[in-house]
Amino acid sequence: MSFDLLINALIAGILLGGFYAAVTVGVSISFGILDIVNIAHPAFIILGSYIAYIVNQTLGIDPILTAILALPAFYLLGSAIYKVYYGAFEKRGQDSLRGLAFFFGLLFVTEVMLILVFGVDYRYVQAAYIDQTLHFGFVDLPLRMLVPCVLSLVMLGLLQLYFSRTFIGRAIMAVSQDQLALRLMAADPARIKRIAFSISIATAAIAGAFLIVIQPVEPSVGREYIGRVFAICVLGGLQSLPGTVIAAMLLGIIESLTATFYGPSWAPAVSFGVLLLTLAFRPAGLLGR
């Protein structure tokens, strides 16, 4: 148990945490801010991974660039899903039980369709930076982890700016607090929520590209992320983006330490432990009041 190993595990955890922040931000918006329990989010992330994979294989375009190009498509997908969700559940006040079943159905259908089309083989992408590693003394910084981490923090920074500086962004933060007051400000809550939900699905395109840069992907990988994503979201205090980043880094570090010192096969259990402990002792999250 050497010092080098510990430092490298910590740094790997921070890099992993940056990526987890990108995976979670969509759920922080949909579940944290809008109160829509979108458990299908990881499935959309995998969908993003596969789109990056197809374009990378056929045209050779960089996966992350592909994801940025795919943003409008994912935004429209999110918009369509919200319209169905709103019409079928939210408007009729049946959003709890049936809404959950609806999203679970979406998760399942997406996964099975991907299996039918692509099979269960692991798919990966090619890009110049994937195989390179920076070395600083005994510290290794693999670029396939560093690039997603940095870009993810940039994405979260931009979203935070959007939510705090623009009218629609502030309306999104307000929609969870007081819909009537929002209406008096001449903003339609359903439209605001639709925009926010579409943004949350759009982030899945980017997170999916990060995922396939970091590791090979097959359709059921998304399931491992469900526990992780909600653990981070709850730990981060549901609706705060800085909280999401801190919680993501924390979970990344814990997972990385567990994988280094106990073996990688235990890592999936960590997120659940964190989730249960948070729910039991601090359901308002780290930064909650």
Add this chain to the structure above:
Amino acid sequence: MRSFLFYLVSILVGALFFAFARWLGNDYLFFAGYTVLQFIVLATAWNILGGYCGYVNFGSAAFFAAGAYSSVALHKLAAGIDRYFPESLAGLAHAILPLPIPVLIVIGGLVAGLIGLGTGYLTLRLRGAFFAIATLALAVVLQTLIVNWDFVGGSRGAYIIRPSDVPILGSYIEYLFLVMLILAVIAIAVARIIERSRLGFGFATIRDDEVAAEACGVPTLRLKLVATTISGALMGMAGAPFPYYIGYLEPGSAFGLAYTVNSIAMPMIGGTTSWVGPLVGALLLGTLQQIATVTISSAVNLLIVGLLLVGFVIIAPKGIVGLVQDFMRERGPEGSRPTWRSWLSSFANMRPGAR
């Protein structure tokens, strides 16, 4: 009187199917029938928490696998008595182990019930969504534990060599089928008793308005824990004979998402308000899947289940039972209730923002 009639009819139907399959002399009918019965138990169990209380459990596979793996663990223990027990106890252990399947079912039920109680105790005090998420993650974690537990085979899986025949009945699969048939009747009877008891009315108040129920003095947390425990235990009981049915159990198949999606889809499609819904859903969907697996492929049949689930929750929230009830009422005295035509047109005219 009605209860007595109900038990009589259900036992008669089961006995008739059993006699018919035996008369045909086709073992496949027993294999397929076992799966359908297993889904009846899972769907009924899910509905006790999901349909009566309104709390969604996404961890059916975890509870099912908990039951299955407790059987595997006991089977392995029986296989290695001389290694695991001191000599003084070995004689006694030989006399008790290997346990008969009904005992394994009880043990599997206990294990899964305790898991349900524990998860419920930690998460049910919060909003319903947290419980749903926790059960979803529970499956991943239990799978991780099993993968890392070498005694039950780890990720390699475990072979269970089942006896080729049993006394009286003869074939082992017929025995398993009969056990599952009895379990299905028990599960439906439990659901039916709950529905008509104080407990069931308590569950219904939680589903309809939990805050109001709490304010009226309904012990909501205790009732929710009871529901979670009963529901989890029944799922574990459905899983306990599974290793003997399948012969080879590995974590991937025991924790398969198919169990989770089926145990949600069947009550949702059948109708969640009474015990009839899960039964109808499981019979229809279970039979459909057996046919689709044989004629098309198993991936396509899961896709069908997923699409049916999404379609039913959007279009027919009350399931088949609800549709039938609506249809009967429509043919009776004409009320001012919306017809499906006016409902559909209101749905088509819906704009986001229109309230």
